Amino acid sequence: MAAQTVGNTTGPTADSTPVDLGPAVALSCRECGHRVPLGPVFACEECFGPLEIAYDFSAYDTEELRKRIEAGPANIWRYAPLLPVPADVADKPNINPGWTKLVQADNLARELGVDAGKLFVKDDSGNPTHSFKDRVVAQAIEAARAFHFTTLSCSSTGNLAGAVGAAAARAGFRSCVFIPHDLEQGKIVMAAIYGGELVGIEGNYDDVNRFCSELIGDPVGEGWGFVNVNLRPYYAEGSKTLAYEICEQLGWRIPDQLVVPIASGSQLTKIDKGLQELIKLGLVEDRPYKIFGAQAEGCSPVSAAYKAGHDVVRPQKPNTIAKSLAIGNPADGPYVLDIARRTGGAVEDVTDEQVVDAIGLLARTEGIFAETAGGVTVGVAKKLIESGLLDPTLTTVVLNTGDGLKTLDAVAGTGLTATIRPNLESFREAGLV
Ligand SMILES: Cc1ncc(COP(=O)(O)O)c(C=O)c1O
Numbered sequence: 279m280a281a282q283t284v285g286n287t288t289g290p291t292a293d294s295t296p297v298d299l300g301p302a303v304a305l306s307c308r309e310c311g312h313r314v315p316l317g318p319v320f321a322c323e324e325c326f327g328p329l330e331i332a333y334d335f336s337a338y339d340t341e342e343l344r345k346r347i348e349a350g351p352a353n354i355w356r357y358a359p360l361l362p363v364p365a366d367v368a369d370k371p372n373i374n375p376g377w378t379k380l381v382q383a384d385n386l387a388r389e390l391g392v393d394a395g396k397l398f399v400k401d402d403s404g405n406p407t408h409s410f411k412d413r414v415v416a417q418a419i420e421a422a423r424a425f426h427f428t429t430l431s432c433s434s435t436g437n438l439a440g441a442v443g444a445a446a447a448r449a450g451f452r453s454c455v456f457i458p459h460d461l462e463q464g465k466i467v468m469a470a471i472y473g474g475e476l477v478g479i480e481g482n483y484d485d486v487n488r489f490c491s492e493l494i495g496d497p498v499g500e501g502w503g504f505v506n507v508n509l510r511p512y513y514a515e516g517s518k519t520l521a522y523e524i525c526e527q528l529g530w531r532i533p534d535q536l537v538v539p540i541a542s543g544s545q546l547t548k549i550d551k552g553l554q555e556l557i558k559l560g561l562v563e564d565r566p567y568k569i570f571g572a573q574a575e576g577c578s579p580v581s582a583a584y585k586a587g588h589d590v591v592r593p594q595k596p597n598t599i600a601k602s603l604a605i606g607n608p609a610d611g612p613y614v615l616d617i618a619r620r621t622g623g624a625v626e627d628v629t630d631e632q633v634v635d636a637i638g639l640l641a642r643t644e645g646i647f648a649e650t651a652g653g654v655t656v657g658v659a660k661k662l663i664e665s666g667l668l669d670p671t672l673t674t675v676v677l678n679t680g681d682g683l684k685t686l687d688a689v690a691g692t693g694l695t696a697t698i699r700p701n702l703e704s705f706r707e708a709g710l711v
Pocket residue numbers: 409410411435436437438539540541542543544545546602603649651679680
């Protein structure tokens with residue numbers, strides 16, 4: 279994404295009126311540390327580096343905070359004290375994502391040669407629009423309220439479009455979202471059904487994203503909150519809740535290894551940020567963990583850079599069935615490389631065939647029907663175990679971030695075992711008994 283400041287083009291908060299976003303106090307540049315007041319901006323005016331949320335958590339007592347979280351609602355708002363949202367957010371109309379299942383995957387563990395009780399799948403297909411994107415949109419929508427936007431928008435590989443559509447409908451925003459025109463039917467219907475505008479762009483995700491950057495700088499897009507562009511610092515924080523939930527569900531313990539999908543890389547970087555915050559707040563023990571990134575071979579710019587030992591991610595033209603991860607020029611790619619290397623993890627990729635196999639494997643062993651992104655993480659976990667990079671004796675969490683019902687084409691060969699006439703003779707003839 280081309281870096282550009284947008285504060286002077288977004289209207290309502292150009293006067294930098296203070297806003298109430300709970301413990302969030304400023305935006306801070308990831309590169310140079312320069313701080314600016316909270317507002318709908320995403321790039322540093324000094325160095326064009328990405329901005330992220332800076333918090334003041336100094337008033338929190340660890341045990342009081344833990345009790346407050348545990349007594350909170352069974353959704354992401356239990357972590358409101360750690361998010362850029364006002365204290366009363368749980369009372370507002372939103373779709374309340376999160377607190378999805380952490381499934382102990384002993385059958386899958388057996389297949390993959392992992393010790394019993396050590397493998398878990400964080401199944402985020404259980405969110406309201408069936409992907410982890412509900413978490414990030416829930417944050418962006420609070421920022422949009424604070425900055426008085428009335429239209430929500432985004433560039434999307436599919437899941438985000440659905441999440442924005444649903445959240446906007448519930449919260450009373452207009453929505454107008456942009457996707458590559460040739461996405462899976464399940465993703466298109468899921469994004470359109472909520473009544474907002476859905477625009478297909480002739481091009482891939484990177485073309486869609488470039489178009490949205492242009493729109494932001496144009497009077498046409500004035501007053502629009504683009505959840506993953508000018509609201510990106512707020513949006514991105516939603517992924518921290520995955521880290522919080524995983525640790526709380528493991529009894530306030532950091533897993534030894536996590537396998538996380540990469541599209542823009544935002545989710546992976548914020549999972550790391552969430553784990554670091556829990557350590558600093560004393561909510562979990564400070565112990566080493568490894569984060570592994572997962573891509574599809576047909577769109578593997580971060581994996582390629584990792585394997586080549588590069589710090590810079592060279593853009594690729596995506597060609598994979600894992601369309602939700604098909605970002606050829608990932609904004610957070612370099613940060614993902616840092617995290618994989620710093621934690622002792624890795625970035626790996628799998629072929630489309632391995633993605634399909636992994637979708638089937640997870641379904642057969644654990645009863646979880648993942649979308650292609652889940653096929654990527656399970657496939658990568660398998661590959662990392664085989665290559666010895668992932669330790670099968672340690673606690674490992676593999677993320678499934680979306681629902682297989684949205685990517686039925688990927689498993690189109692799956693179907694009836696037999697077709698018979700409605701009598702016993704015909705059933706016997708089918709050779710199933
Ligand atoms: C199902 C699913 N998983 C993971 C991702 C990766 O998200 P990120 O851009 O934060 O890396 C996406 C992005 O669209 C997605 O749709």
